[in-house]
Amino acid sequence: xxxxxxxxxxxxxxxxxLRLSCVASGFTFSSHAMHWVRQAPGKGLEWVAVISFNGxxxxxxxxVKGRFTISRDNxxxxxxxxxxxxxxxxxxxxYCARALTYGQAYLDYWGQGTLVxxxx
Amino acid sequence: xxxxxQSPSTLSASVGDRVTITxxxxxxxxxxLAWYQQKxxxxxxxxxxxxxxxxxxxxxxxxxxxxxxxxxxTISSLQPDDSATYYCQQYNSYPLTFGGGxxxxxx
Numbered sequence: 698x699x700x701x702x703x704x705x706x707x708x709x710x711x712x713x714x715l716r717l718s719c720v721a722s723g724f725t726f727s728s729h730a731m732h733w734v735r736q737a738p739g740k741g742l743e744w745v746a747v748i749s750f751n752g753x754x755x756x757x758x759x760x761v762k763g764r765f766t767i768s769r770d771n772x773x774x775x776x777x778x779x780x781x782x783x784x785x786x787x788x789x790x791x792y793c794a795r796a797l798t799y800g801q802a803y804l805d806y807w808g809q810g811t812l813v814x815x816x817x
Numbered sequence: 818x819x820x821x822x823q824s825p826s827t828l829s830a831s832v833g834d835r836v837t838i839t840x841x842x843x844x845x846x847x848x849x850l851a852w853y854q855q856k857x858x859x860x861x862x863x864x865x866x867x868x869x870x871x872x873x874x875x876x877x878x879x880x881x882x883x884x885x886x887x888x889x890x891t892i893s894s895l896q897p898d899d900s901a902t903y904y905c906q907q908y909n910s911y912p913l914t915f916g917g918g919x920x921x922x923x924x
Binding site for chain 1: 851853859860861862863866867872904906908911912913914915916917918
């Protein structure tokens with residue numbers, strides 16, 4: 698069965714960096730676009746970033762552009778989110794999610810999420 | 818960016834009731850709309866994609882309709898397990914955007 702398992706969350710200070718990982722199993726990871734979506738506790742969903750199946754195309758929300766970088770290693774079935782210059786408003790749960798393709802971007806499987814807390 | 822507006826933000830209904838949630842897009846998104854269900858402490862779960870296509874394994878009491886800028890999610894007969902928050906999402910263009918959510922409570 699399809700599984701997405703995020704890790705790497707934690708408590709960090711403003712201005713610091715963190716890298717999230719999402720390990721995929723149960724499907725052909727290299728055939729699917731992958732996304733990061735975040736959700737502040739008790740709030741709605743905010744899309745963060747997407748990467749195409751081969752890593753050739755990426756796109757970001759304006760709120761993270763220039764600070765976050767999405768990448769993938771298809772040999773390791775792993776998706777990453779490198780987060781730099783973290784701010785207090787980046788404090789949220791981060792989910793990785795699978796899409797059929799870069800264009801067919803409905804998210805059919807989600808991980809359980811990893812919590813990032815940015816606080817001094 | 819395309820803004821997605823859901824209404825109502827909260828609704829309370831009885832078991833067996835027909836429930837409708839509305840989602841409006843700030844510009845036409847054709848039929849590129851999905852609906853998700855999220856229960857407390859859990860990740861969202863895809864219910865419907867391309868306006869009306871029910872995700873595999875999804876209960877048939879859920880249906881979607883609409884096109885262009887106005888869309889609806891209907892639960893034909895509300896069940897206790899349907900207590901959750903529902904989100905619409907457009908994938909017509911990037912950035913992907915979600916509605917603010919509708920919390921469905923059981924009376």
